[in-house]
Amino acid sequence: MKKNFYKPFILVIIIASVLLLSNCDDNTDDPDYILNVVSLKEHFKDHFLIGNIMNPGSVASEKLKHHYNVLTAENDMKPDKINPNRGSYNFRTADNMVKTAIDSGFLVVGHTLLWHSQIPSWHRSVNSSNAKGYMETYIKDVVGHFKGKIYSWDVINEAFPDGGYNGDWKTSMRNENPWYSALGSDFVYYSFLAARQADSGAILYYNDYNLNMSSKAKMVHDMVRDVNIRYKNAYPGADRLLIEGIGMQGHHNTGVTAASIKASIDLFRQLGVRISISELDVLSQTWSEYSAQNALTETGKTKAAQLYGDYFKVFIANSDIIERVTFWGVNDSESWRSRAAPLIFSGDMAKSSYHKIIDSLK
Numbered sequence: 001m002k003k004n005f006y007k008p009f010i011l012v013i014i015i016a017s018v019l020l021l022s023n024c025d026d027n028t029d030d031p032d033y034i035l036n037v038v039s040l041k042e043h044f045k046d047h048f049l050i051g052n053i054m055n056p057g058s059v060a061s062e063k064l065k066h067h068y069n070v071l072t073a074e075n076d077m078k079p080d081k082i083n084p085n086r087g088s089y090n091f092r093t094a095d096n097m098v099k100t101a102i103d104s105g106f107l108v109v110g111h112t113l114l115w116h117s118q119i120p121s122w123h124r125s126v127n128s129s130n131a132k133g134y135m136e137t138y139i140k141d142v143v144g145h146f147k148g149k150i151y152s153w154d155v156i157n158e159a160f161p162d163g164g165y166n167g168d169w170k171t172s173m174r175n176e177n178p179w180y181s182a183l184g185s186d187f188v189y190y191s192f193l194a195a196r197q198a199d200s201g202a203i204l205y206y207n208d209y210n211l212n213m214s215s216k217a218k219m220v221h222d223m224v225r226d227v228n229i230r231y232k233n234a235y236p237g238a239d240r241l242l243i244e245g246i247g248m249q250g251h252h253n254t255g256v257t258a259a260s261i262k263a264s265i266d267l268f269r270q271l272g273v274r275i276s277i278s279e280l281d282v283l284s285q286t287w288s289e290y291s292a293q294n295a296l297t298e299t300g301k302t303k304a305a306q307l308y309g310d311y312f313k314v315f316i317a318n319s320d321i322i323e324r325v326t327f328w329g330v331n332d333s334e335s336w337r338s339r340a341a342p343l344i345f346s347g348d349m350a351k352s353s354y355h356k357i358i359d360s361l362k
């Protein structure tokens with residue numbers, strides 16, 4: 001009697017489970033599924049490398065392998081992770097990631113050596129008498145450790161503020177940067193020199209955000225120009241620049257025009273450097289909408305997709321000097337700015353942003 005009472009419920013549960021499972025289609029037959037759409041790295045193979053970020057659990061994923069040929073550690077090669085105390089290094093996580101990435105056929109970008117954020121406390125406590133030696137040893141140790149494995153290094157990250165420019169880059173750097181506080185603007189030259197000496201095979205980059213802003217672009221331009229002149233004077237026989245590349249991060253929003261990015265690329269072109277779009281993502285909102293935590297709109301999403309296409313047209317037109325375009329994340333939910341849907345995949349599905357990028361080459 002008791003047995004029969006439960007029978008209909010068991011039947012309902014079985015039917016519900018079957019229905020549920022049939023709805024859990026993983027989209028692998030969908031033409032927009034991430035592994036079914038045209039590979040970005042193949043599509044742009046005659047123009048530039050296409051990159052993304054790696055984290056310990058994601059480095060050898062099929063999604064990364066399908067679309068990208070160069071990886072940047074999102075967090076695990078930053079100073080706080082690698083060098084918690086002066087003279088002591090914790091390379092294990094980074095080593096595993098770099099090895100897996102290289103074994104899987106990726107190039108690897110080293111990100112980053114000198115910054116004002118995600119650094120250990122000992123970086124913050126350097127002073128004018130010890131900073132140069134400490135910095136040079138640290139760079140020699142880290143760059144030397146990865147020698148031969150790193151395609152390019154972001155030697156300095158985000159050393160300039162937003163805002164107006166007084167015309168003298170040497171007095172315009174961020175005071176939060178402990179190396180600048182201790183050594184003044186000379187830290188730029190000495191850090192790049194130490195990196196060059198530790199691994200001459202790596203391409204050395206200065207990396208920053210908001211470089212579509214003309215005043216900030218000018219500060220970076222003047223710094224790169226002067227540091228490279230200083231190097232040329234000190235090493236007249238050198239056949240390479242010291243700062244060989246500028247990383248334009250590309251954390252954009254729907255208020256950032258393609259024309260403003262083009263203007264900065266035109267400015268940097270005069271330096272003879274290469275450019276990487278090093279951390280691309282585009283909020284589906286303006287900066288003020290995002291800051292106010294407004295809800296997303298269809299208009300915003302459409303605008304972001306349009307801008308992705310517009311930006312790529314600029315990148316393609318400048319692909320003689322753009323060596324890499326790296327997205328800062330694969331899909332929206334993994335992004336550091338996930339609430340504004342800034343990437344080109346949602347879950348495992350290509351968004352219209354992806355299609356606009358593909359169409360930009362037609």
Ligand code: G3I
Binds near residue numbers: 074157209249279336
């Ligand atoms: O690792 C800790 C974890 O132990 C802790 O439980 C958790 C709690 O919040 O925090 C974890 O650390 C977070 C870390 O990401 C790893 O997930 C930090 O709070 C968080 O601030 C950190 O954010 C990173 C951010 O840099 C820090 O500035 C983002 O993931 C990373 O995408 C972002 O990347 C930077 C580039 O390096 C430079 N350009 C700007 C870009 C965006 O800020």
